[in-house]
Amino acid sequence: MSQNGQERDRRFGTAILVGQFVMPRGTAFATHWHPDHQLLCSEKGLLRIRSEHGTWLLPPSLALWIPAHVPHATASEGDAVMRGVFIDPESCPHIGWRDPTVVAVTPLLHALVVHLDRTDLTPEARSRAEPVLLDELRPVPVTSVAAPEPRDPRARAVAEALRARPADGxxxxxYGGQVGASARTLARLFVAETGLGFGQWRERLRMQAALPYLVEGLPVEAVARRVGYASASSFTAAFHRVVGVTPRQYFPR
Known part of the structure; x- marks a missing residue:
């Protein structure tokens, strides 16, 4: 049973496919945890997962392995469809990831998730498929795109303005005259309260803003302009620097 008291839907051997959840824009599940490992993936749209370890935005090409008992919250960015696979920790001791880990949703992994969602599989068929799913989990070097919110009202006012207009350069x-603080004070507040320099913080914010556009299939050039970059190449370089992969690797076509 998870912390929110909901019973797991069903259990077949190692992997437990909880099912498919349609998540209209704005749908959110408050912070909770599970006694099993969870593989969380998007069948459609973009999912936002937050934990004390970071924030991840998942398109259908990526999934997040969430170890058992790790508190996390999930929300949709726009309309999305979520799938979840719950895995008994005792059945996969070879997977020693203690922190949430991003994995690639390969065609085989996606097919296995869909296959294990079937209710007509025999125990023998399920026992053959489940180990293959575990073998197909391959980490990718995607990092958290968290842009923490400053607590000080002056720095928070700057952050809110940039969330509304990420292209503002x-x-x-x-901003000093608007919020009543010098540039030096604001710079100090961003470092002290977010752990990031202002430039790093704004870059992460811009990547967060860019991901929904990318999942919609907008050209990189158009996305770059919307979030404040003069060219596709400068945006791609920033994306790789912040996220760990290029937009094409994050959203393979």
Missing amino acids: RALAA
Whole structure:
């Protein structure tokens, strides 16, 4: 049973496919945990997963392995469809990931998830398929795109303005008169309260803003302009620097 008291739908051997959840824009599941490992993936759209370890935005090409008992919250970015696979920790001791880990959703992994969602599989067929699913889990070097919110009201006002207009390229000094703090004070607040320099924080924010556009299939050039980059190449370089892979690797076509 998970912390929120919901019974697991069904259990067949190693992998437990909880099912498919249609998540209209704005749907969210509050922080909770599970006694099993969870493989969380998007069948359609973009999912946002938050934990104390970071924030991840998952398109259908990526999934997140969430170890047992790790608190996390899940929300949809736009309309999405979520799938979840729950795995008994005792059945996969060879997977020693203690922190949430991003894995690639290969065609085989996707097919296995769909296959194990069937209710007419024999125990023998299921016991053959489940180990293959575990063998197909391959980490990818995608990092968290968290842009923590500052606590100080002056820095928070800057953060809110940039969330509303991520393409705004003004320096911190331009906000000083609006929020009542010097550029030096604001820079110090961002480092102290988010752990990031202002430039790093804004870059992460821009990547967060870019991902929904990318999942919709907008050209990289158009996405770059919407989030404040002069060219596709400069945006791609920033994306790789922040996320760990290129937009094409994150959203393979």
